Amino acid sequence: MKKVAIITDNCISCGLCINMAENTFTWDDEGKSKVINSEVNDEIINISSLCPTGAIIITEEEK
Ligand code: SF4
Incomplete structure (x- = not known):
């Protein structure tokens, strides 16, 4: 089964993924x-x- 994950240190907070798929991604603290x-x-x-x-x-x- 495939899963998606974020390498948090690499995220530059551009918002692209959250804007495109708000049911999958959101902002952390x-x-x-x-x-x-x-x-x-x-x-x-x-x-x-x-x-x-x-x-x-x-x-x-x-699995
Ligand atoms: S907000 Fe999403 S698309 Fe933008 S850098 Fe972070 S993980 Fe990548």
Whole structure:
């Protein structure tokens, strides 16, 4: 099963991912993006490729 995660140190708080998928990403207390729903679909894969710093990663997890 694929999961999405954020490398918080790499996030520059541009807001792109949160604007595009507010059900998956939201702001954390330090103004960085955090994942609220790690489910992956084609849109999330697309957004991960658009993050300017590559902070959004898709991982393959064993069930
Ligand atoms: S698109 Fe990338 S840099 Fe921008 S808020 Fe999301 S994780 Fe942070």
